[in-house]
Amino acid sequence: PNVAKLQVSPGPKPGCYWYKAHSGDYMSRVAWLAGVPLDRFMMDNVDYVKDLDASLEGIDLLVCNPKQGRFVALQTGAKPIPSSSATSDPQLEALLRIKSAVDNANHLKQWTRESGANSGYCQWRGIYCGNKMVTQLILNNNRVGVGLRGTMPPAA
Numbered sequence: 001p002n003v004a005k006l007q008v009s010p011g012p013k014p015g016c017y018w019y020k021a022h023s024g025d026y027m028s029r030v031a032w033l034a035g036v037p038l039d040r041f042m043m044d045n046v047d048y049v050k051d052l053d054a055s056l057e058g059i060d061l062l063v064c065n066p067k068q069g070r071f072v073a074l075q076t077g078a079k080p081i082p083s084s085s086a087t088s089d090p091q092l093e094a095l096l097r098i099k100s101a102v103d104n105a106n107h108l109k110q111w112t113r114e115s116g117a118n119s120g121y122c123q124w125r126g127i128y129c130g131n132k133m134v135t136q137l138i139l140n141n142n143r144v145g146v147g148l149r150g151t152m153p154p155a156a
Contacts, residue, residue: 006033006071008063016044016064017071021056028090030056035067038094039153091134092116095127102139102150 008017019030027049031041042049044062063071092113099111111124122129128136139148 005069006030006063006066008066008071011062011064013064016062017066018060019063019071021059021061023055023057025056027052027056028094030061030063032090032093033070034063035070036063036065037097038090039097040064089116089119091119092121095121095124095134095137097153098137101153102148104149105147107147 006017006019008019011017019034021030027042027045028038031038034041041061041063044064048059048061049056095111095116096113099108103111108124108126111121115121116124119129119132121127121134122132126137126139127134128138
């Protein structure tokens, strides 16, 4: 699907920009649109976002090193320009980072980019979804969590 480029203004250091969140924006969506890893995006904004359940509307978010073509510095009154299609799903990317961090023995072998495409991760063991959005991740029961070891990645 085509996505709109983020409208940004210059940030506090080279390669970083400010993005003013709109109604309906959430952290994983903005990270996905910018083409930046969710965990890094969340760490960059730990001082600006205090409640992940609250609306982000109107909050200035720091976006550092976004992918080329995913943003545009606009003058006041300019309109967003459609960008090329983005193929990455922020929820899928976060789940695959979790798998990479805790599954050295390949117990979560069904967790692949291919099987997770188009919200297919909602069918994975231990993943619970509502409206194609992950609502629960349960890896500590006998069916799913046996043999998992490691540290969850930040902001996953």
